Structures are given as C-alpha cells and as structure tokens.
Amino acid sequence: MFYRESGDFKTSYAADQQTFPIRFDRIVIALVLVFAFAVVPFFINDYWEKSILLPFLVWSLAALGLNILTGYCGQVSLGTGGFMAVGAYACYKLTTGFPDLNIIFVILLSGGITALVGIVFGLPSLRIKGFYLAVATLASQFFLVWLFNKVPWFYNYSASGQISMPERTLFGTAVTGSAATPWATYLFSLLFVVVFAFIARNLTRGRLGRSWMAIRDMDIAAEIIGVPPLQAKLSAFAVSSFYIGLSGALFFGVYLGAVEPTEAFGIDKSFLVLFMIIIGGLGSIFGSFVGAAFMTLLPVLFKNIMVGGFGWPTDMVQHFIFMLVGGLIMFFLIVEPHGLAQLWRVTKEKLRLWPFPH
Amino acid sequence: MSPMILNTIEVMLNGLMTGVMYSLVALGFVLIFKASGIFNYAQGVMALFAALTLVGFQSGQIPFSHLINVVFGTDYHNWGPGMNAFLAILLTMAVMVLLAWLVERLVLRHLVNQEPIILFMATIGLAFFMEGLGDMMWGANIKVLDIGLPSGGSFWWEDVTRVWATEGSDYYGMYIDVLDLWAAGIAIVLVVALTLFSQYTKTGRALRAVADDHQAALTVGISLRTIWIVVWSIAGFVALVAGIMWGSKSGIQFSLSLIALKALPVLILGGFTSIPGAIVGGLIIGVGEKLFEFTIGPLIGGATENWFAYVLALVFLMFRPQGLYGDKIIERV
Numbered sequence: 169m170f171y172r173e174s175g176d177f178k179t180s181y182a183a184d185q186q187t188f189p190i191r192f193d194r195i196v197i198a199l200v201l202v203f204a205f206a207v208v209p210f211f212i213n214d215y216w217e218k219s220i221l222l223p224f225l226v227w228s229l230a231a232l233g234l235n236i237l238t239g240y241c242g243q244v245s246l247g248t249g250g251f252m253a254v255g256a257y258a259c260y261k262l263t264t265g266f267p268d269l270n271i272i273f274v275i276l277l278s279g280g281i282t283a284l285v286g287i288v289f290g291l292p293s294l295r296i297k298g299f300y301l302a303v304a305t306l307a308s309q310f311f312l313v314w315l316f317n318k319v320p321w322f323y324n325y326s327a328s329g330q331i332s333m334p335e336r337t338l339f340g341t342a343v344t345g346s347a348a349t350p351w352a353t354y355l356f357s358l359l360f361v362v363v364f365a366f367i368a369r370n371l372t373r374g375r376l377g378r379s380w381m382a383i384r385d386m387d388i389a390a391e392i393i394g395v396p397p398l399q400a401k402l403s404a405f406a407v408s409s410f411y412i413g414l415s416g417a418l419f420f421g422v423y424l425g426a427v428e429p430t431e432a433f434g435i436d437k438s439f440l441v442l443f444m445i446i447i448g449g450l451g452s453i454f455g456s457f458v459g460a461a462f463m464t465l466l467p468v469l470f471k472n473i474m475v476g477g478f479g480w481p482t483d484m485v486q487h488f489i490f491m492l493v494g495g496l497i498m499f500f501l502i503v504e505p506h507g508l509a510q511l512w513r514v515t516k517e518k519l520r521l522w523p524f525p526h
Numbered sequence: 527m528s529p530m531i532l533n534t535i536e537v538m539l540n541g542l543m544t545g546v547m548y549s550l551v552a553l554g555f556v557l558i559f560k561a562s563g564i565f566n567y568a569q570g571v572m573a574l575f576a577a578l579t580l581v582g583f584q585s586g587q588i589p590f591s592h593l594i595n596v597v598f599g600t601d602y603h604n605w606g607p608g609m610n611a612f613l614a615i616l617l618t619m620a621v622m623v624l625l626a627w628l629v630e631r632l633v634l635r636h637l638v639n640q641e642p643i644i645l646f647m648a649t650i651g652l653a654f655f656m657e658g659l660g661d662m663m664w665g666a667n668i669k670v671l672d673i674g675l676p677s678g679g680s681f682w683w684e685d686v687t688r689v690w691a692t693e694g695s696d697y698y699g700m701y702i703d704v705l706d707l708w709a710a711g712i713a714i715v716l717v718v719a720l721t722l723f724s725q726y727t728k729t730g731r732a733l734r735a736v737a738d739d740h741q742a743a744l745t746v747g748i749s750l751r752t753i754w755i756v757v758w759s760i761a762g763f764v765a766l767v768a769g770i771m772w773g774s775k776s777g778i779q780f781s782l783s784l785i786a787l788k789a790l791p792v793l794i795l796g797g798f799t800s801i802p803g804a805i806v807g808g809l810i811i812g813v814g815e816k817l818f819e820f821t822i823g824p825l826i827g828g829a830t831e832n833w834f835a836y837v838l839a840l841v842f843l844m845f846r847p848q849g850l851y852g853d854k855i856i857e858r859v
Binding site: 244292295296298299300302303304306307309310311313314317318319435439442443446478479480481483484487488489490491492493494495496497498501502505 | 565592593596632633636637640642643644646647648650651652653654655656657658659661662666784787790791793794826827828829830832833836837839840843844847
C-alpha cells in the first residue's frame with residue numbers, strides 16, 4: 169500500500185530509464201537529500217562530525233568501491249587499505265606540489281591515480297580467481313603500505329614520516345586543515361558521496377555493470393556470450409580503486425588531517441570495508457551505505473552503552489565488539505547472505521501488500 | 527670459506543627454520559581445505575587462541591576473570607598455582623576439540639553447499655570472534671609461554687662452524703636458535719604422524735574419501751559431520767603446536783594471528799591440497815624472504831619481509847595458478 173510500482177505510468181523513454189523509476193523512491197531520496205544538505209549542517213557539532221558523520225561518509229565511499237569490485241564483479245579484494253593509502257598520498261603529493269590546484273580536482277585526481285594503480289594490481293585477476301586473488305591483493309596491501317613508509321619522497325622528507333594536510337579552501341571556506349568547521353567538511357564530503365553514489369548506481373545498471381555481473385555469476389559463460397573478461401575485470405578494478413582512492417583522500421585530507429601509513433591504512437581497514445559490504449549486502453549500492461553506517465555506528469553505540477552506561481573498561485569493550493562483529497558476520501552469512509539490503513527488500517515487499525498478508 | 531659465504535649460509539639456515547614455522551601454520555589450512563574445501567582463515571587465530579588457553583591453564587588463570595570482576599565487582603584472578611605443562615596441553619586440546627564441535631554445529635552445518643568464498647568470509651568472521659573471545663577469556667596482555675623447551679643460540683653449532691672460516695678472519699660462528707631446531711623436529715614428527723594417520727587408520731581413510739568426493743563418501747556411509755569435527759580437531763591440534771612454537775619464540779600476542787596471513791602465500795606456492803606442498807612452500811618463503819632481506823633489503827630500505835612473500839606468491843600465481851603440487855584447476859561451464 170505504501171510502496172508500489174503500479175499506477176506509476178511512464179510516457180517517455182527518458183522517464184522509463186531514469187535512475188529511480190519508482191515515485192516512492194524518488195520522494196524518499198529527495199527528502200533524505202534535503203535533510204542531509206539543508207538541515208544537518210545547521211545542527212552538526214564537533215562530536216557528530218568527527219565520530220559519526222565523517223567516518224560514515226568516508227567509509228561508505230570505500231564500501232561503494234569495494235562493492236563494485238566484490239559485490240558486482242565478484243573479485244574479492246583484501247587490498248582496500250593499500251588503495252586508500254594511494255589515494256591519501258596522491259592527495260598529499262598533489263596538493264603540496266600544486267598548492268593552487270582546486271581541492272576538488274586534487275581529490276578527483278587522487279582517485280584517478282588510484283585507479284591506475286588498481287589496474288596494475290588487478291592484472292593478476294585475469295589469471296587467478298577466488299581466494300587466490302584475495303591473497304594476491306594482499307600483496308598490494310602490504311607492498312603499498314611499505315612503499316609509503318620507506319620512500320621519503322612520498323611524505324616530502326618530513327622527519328616524522330607522517331603526512332599532514334595543509335589548509336585548502338573552497339569558495340573561501342576552509343574544508344581541510346584544523347581551521348575547517350564541521351559543517352564545511354561535512355558538506356564537502358557529502359557532495360562527493362552523493363555525486364559518486366549516483367554515478368555508481370547508473371554504472372551498475374548500464375552495460376558496464378551488466379558485464380561485471382555476468383563475470384561475477386560465471387566468468388567462463390560470460391566470456392562465451394561475448395563479455396570481454398579483460399575489459400570487464402580491469403574496468404571493475406579501475407572504478408573500484410577510483411572510489412577507494414577518493415575515500416582514502418577524504419579520509420586523510422578531510423577526516424583525519426594527518427596520517428601515518430601503517431596505522432591508518434593497515435590490513436584491518438581492508439577487513440573493515442569487506443565486513444561493511446558483507447553486512448550491508450553484496451551487489452547493492454544501498455547496502456554499501458547501510459553496511460558503512462552499521463560498522464561505524466555499532467562501535468560508537470557499544471562504547472557509549474558499555475563504557476558510559478555500565479562502566480566497563482574500554483579494552484574489554486573493544487574485545488566485546490570484536491566478538492560481536494565476528495559473530496554478526498557469521499550470522500549474516502548464514503541467515504541472510506545478501507545482507508541488510510535484502511532485509512530492506514523484504515520490508516518493501518511487506519509495505520507493498522500492507523495491510524493484507526498476501 | 528669466507529665469512530661472506532658463511533653469513534649467507536647462516537641466513538639461509540635461519541630462513542629454513544622460519545619456513546618450518548610457516549609450514550606449521552599452513553599445515554592446518556591444508557588439512558581443513560582437503561577435507562571440507564573450506565579455506566580456514568581462522569587458523570592463525572586458532573593458534574593464538576590455543577596458546578592463550580595453554581598459558582591460562584598453566585598459570586591457573588580463571589577464564590573470563592576480567593569480565594566477572596567487572597560485572598560482579600569481585601577480584602578473582604587465579605584458582606590455584608596452575609598445573610604442569612603436559613596436563614595443560616591435554617586440557618587445551620580438549621578445548622580445541624570442543625571448539626571444533628561448536629564450529630561444526632553452529633556455523634559449518636548451516637553453510638553446506640555455499641560458495642567457497644562465502645565460507646572463506648565466514649571463517650574471517652570466526653577469526654574475529656575467536657580473537658575477541660580469547661582476549662576476553664584470558665586478557666589481552668602479552669604473555670610468556672614456557673613449557674620447558676630449550677631456547678637460545680646453539681653453542682655447539684657455533685663451535686662447529688667457527689673453524690669453517692678462513693684462518694685469521696674474525697668469524698664467530700653461526701647462530702641458530704635451539705628452539706627453531708626443536709620446531710623443525712616437531713614439524714617433521716607431525717607431518718609423519720599425519721601421513722601415517724591418513725594412510726593407515728580407518729578415520730584417516732574416511733578423511734581422504736571425503737576429500738576426494740563428498741557425495742561418494744556419504745553414499746558409502748561416512749558421516750560428513752563426524753569427519754568435519756575430526757578434521758577441525760586435528761587442525762586445532764596443529765594450531766596448538768604452532769601456537770606453542772610461535773608463542774615460545776616470540777611471546778603470545780596479537781601479532782601471532784597475523785602469521786595466518788603469511789601462511790597464505792605459503793599455501794599458494796605449495797598448492798592448497800598438498801601436505802608436502804605446505805612444507806616446501808613454507809621453506810621457499812622462509813628462505814626467500816630472509817635472503818631477499820639480506821641481499822636486496824638494505825638497498826631499498828629494509829623491512830621487505832612484510833611484503834616479499836605476497837609478491838612472490840603473486841608472481842608465482844601468474845605462471846602456475848594451482849601451486850607447486852596442487853591439483854590442476856579444471857573449469858567447466
């Protein structure tokens with residue numbers, strides 16, 4: 169009753185092929201966007217920015233990227249942390265090398281550079297599959313982080329080996345650096361996330377996305393019906409790395425401001441993003457957001473309840489969260505392998521029929 | 527011989543010893559992979575968990591004491607002076623069997639017929655869960671494991687090798703840790719025992735039958751569930767051995783579970799389905815990374831051990847995707 173496709177007639181091809189063909193979806197998304205762009209910036213404070221909204225935005229971009237590769241194209245990657253590091257260091261080198269370059273272009277170019285690196289590390293995927301590939305991507309994770317640790321050029325020969333983002337402005341407002349206000353960093357990241365989520369949505373339902381899904385479902389069969397595996401796999405790696413690079417650049421530039429590669433881009437980050445897309449839903453744009461929200465909010469929530477409410481020591485809560493996350497992964501894989509996105513689909517089905525049971 | 531050559535030999539020997547340690551972890555992977563087609567990422571955490579439990583029993587710690595103390599406001603830590611190493615190992619083994627049973631009962635049973643990659647991700651979840659559980663039960667502080675194995679450099683070997691050097695050069699002999707030698711010996715015993723077990727016992731045969739063909743094994747009356755519990759228990763045992771060796775060598779800490787990651791390239795080199803492959807792969811990686819660090823490492827900044835194994839595996843995969851001894855991968859539509 170609330171959610172229905174019927175009665176929503178299209179009279180032109182353009183209307184039929186629009187990104188969100190169902191009116192209910194359009195209304196909900198428009199409301200969410202209005203809320204996110206016009207309401208949240210007025211109420212955002214430092215705590216919400218640093219511990220909830222910015223991590224959510226950055227990680228949902230990374231989850232989007234990995235979901236394109238793993239969820240849509242079926243290539244499991246454990247190199248997300250490494251690619252995020254590429255994005256971050258590209259952002260740093262570009263913005264310190266060309267201080268006058270607009271920050272938007274800096275971040276876009278960082279994504280582009282990461283895409284190139286992603287293609288190089290995606291080459292083995294043409295020969296190897298499944299968890300063999302997962303192991304191969306571990307090479308990128310460890311090698312890239314090592315590289316950024318060992319080659320002084322990447323961190324501009326700074327004594328600490330850290331990189332820190334200088335202040336950059338957009339329309340006269342600081343969006344990076346310590347002077348940036350919460351609403352500015354939030355809106356800046358949100359802009360990227362919204363634009364690229366929209367692009368991802370359209371990529372995945374177009375020719376390219378369909379070729380990825382064909383490769384995922386059965387690569388040999390896809391090859392036989394004329395999907396070129398070279399193009400499909402490498403484009404998936406490129407697009408995925410582009411997103412992950414963007415997220416890495418935002419993670420470093422806007423969210424943290426200063427990073428140290430081993431700490432910030434370790435293997436645990438790769439697993440974190442992988443968990444996001446498993447819990448959120450493999451092969452779903454919406455799922456990437458839900459997964460990212462879930463994995464960023466869950467620790468915050470439990471920390472607040474257990475440390476604040478019960479007075480447990482922090483390290484124990486940390487262990488508890490580990491157990492919980494591990495348990496949830498297994499639970500989701502057993503009960504709902506399609507993740508939270510599938511739960512939403514089921515809910516939509518229920519809404520469609522309500523108040524009747526069938 | 528000149529000291530330079532002797533140094534290289536020393537590096538290679540130490541690499542071999544490290545390789546043996548990698549092989550110990552990799553063995554557990556291969557066992558589970560052969561019998562159930564599951565790539566068990568949690569193997570490294572199982573080693574960590576086993577080592578933690580062993581130390582906990584040995585020192586007489588109360589499990590979950592931290593949690594109990596926080597919730598009930600008590601102050602319990604130990605229930606007694608602890609027990610001797612042998613008894614503690616037996617008890618830890620019992621815990622690992624219980625764990626195998628639980629994993630089969632609660633996780634694997636529900637994931638039959640899923641794609642391998644789903645199972646792989648489930649074991650990643652298992653790894654996280656067990657890591658949290660282990661820390662919750664026994665505390666996250668770095669522990670010292672000592673079950674009475676000797677350690678330290680071997681003086682005998684130092685004396686033997688000192689005379690190899692050319693006269694007049696100030697060469698002090700090679701350094702080899704006695705503990706590593708023990709590990710190598712134990713690994714050999716373990717491999718022989720596992721081979722005998724799988725060749726000559728009834729359970730072993732059933733195990734190989736399951737590895738060959740699940741359905742055929744079911745039709746001749748082999749219980750898949752029992753076999754899975756057996757396999758996970760054996761893997762738990764191997765994890766315990768690996769945990770003891772690594773724990774005695776470098777203390778029990780979180781980084782122990784990262785060794786599981788190092789075991790992955792070992793497996794790729796050796797092939798997922800081959801026990802000898804796991805050993806050879808471990809040795810190649812061990813020697814390779816030590817030699818690379820010794821020869822090329824200084825030129826490019828060192829600490830190459832972090833990634834060398836993975837890159838080697840990556841290059842290797844390009845030419846031989848099934849590994850050295852693995853079964854050839856044949857794909858059909």
